[in-house]
Amino acid sequence: xxxxxxxxxxxxxxxxxxxxxxxxxxxxxxxxxxxxxxxxxxxxxxxxxxxxxxxxxxxxxxxxxxxxxxxxxxxxxxxxxxxxxxxxxxxxxxxxxxxxxxxxxxxxxxxxxxxxxxxxxxxxxxxxxxxxxxxxxxxxxxxxxxxxxxxxxxxxxxxxxxxxxxxxxxxxxxxxxxxxxxxxxxxxxxxxxxxxxxxxxxxxxxxxxxxxxxxxxxxxxxxxxxxxxxxxxxxxxxxx
Numbered sequence: 001x002x003x004x005x006x007x008x009x010x011x012x013x014x015x016x017x018x019x020x021x022x023x024x025x026x027x028x029x030x031x032x033x034x035x036x037x038x039x040x041x042x043x044x045x046x047x048x049x050x051x052x053x054x055x056x057x058x059x060x061x062x063x064x065x066x067x068x069x070x071x072x073x074x075x076x077x078x079x080x081x082x083x084x085x086x087x088x089x090x091x092x093x094x095x096x097x098x099x100x101x102x103x104x105x106x107x108x109x110x111x112x113x114x115x116x117x118x119x120x121x122x123x124x125x126x127x128x129x130x131x132x133x134x135x136x137x138x139x140x141x142x143x144x145x146x147x148x149x150x151x152x153x154x155x156x157x158x159x160x161x162x163x164x165x166x167x168x169x170x171x172x173x174x175x176x177x178x179x180x181x182x183x184x185x186x187x188x189x190x191x192x193x194x195x196x197x198x199x200x201x202x203x204x205x206x207x208x209x210x211x212x213x214x215x216x217x218x219x220x221x222x223x224x225x226x227x228x229x230x231x232x233x234x235x236x237x238x239x240x
Contacts, residue, residue, distance in 0.1 A: 033062055049092075087121070090123050157197050196217070
């Protein structure tokens with residue numbers, strides 16, 4: 001334990017992304033930088049939008065846009081401020097995957113570019129597979145797949161031929177008996193997804209109530225994988 005680095009351990013394992021940031025209040029930032037003319041009011045407002053009025057991240061971003069005692073030369077252009085809203089969101093979800101897990105250590109262009117590249121890489125990975133998004137609600141995680149809200153239900157669409165979205169099918173279909181969401185094999189998912197788009201319908205007030213529709217196969221199934229209509233369950237000509 002003689003070589004144990006407590007500070008490094010805390011930086012790499014702390015639960016909050018900004019606990020090491022030196023921050024000041026938003027009003028103090030405005031007084032120090034906008035009122036003194038060091039940054040334009042519109043650029044400062046863009047910073048607040050990008051950070052969600054987070055004073056720690058705003059302090060960090062202001063210093064890198066206009067410079068500070070520690071950051072002598074600005075390393076972020078004002079025209080690029082808006083991009084950091086997405087970068088920060090990705091960083092919050094995947095901080096442990098970054099080289100510098102303490103964002104306050106980013107002080108030069110090389111370190112900043114590494115941060116940007118990793119953010120873009122992780123963002124692209126999330127877009128390819130929404131299940132990679134961490135620490136967000138299901139509604140936000142699968143917003144790109146959400147088709148509509150209807151009568152108290154969220155309707156999600158997995159487009160035809162999107163075999164890469166098997167994990168999304170499993171997560172949206174969790175708690176059901178659907179073969180397209182077993183988590184054991186993607187064979188059935190791929191087979192059905194080749195036929196057409198899968199529609200997953202979830203009750204907003206009771207998320208355990210779920211339905212899946214595949215119109216090309218005339219299937220509309222409940223969570224127990226029992227047909228609601230069509231398919232092999234409710235063709236009355238078979239019984240009368």
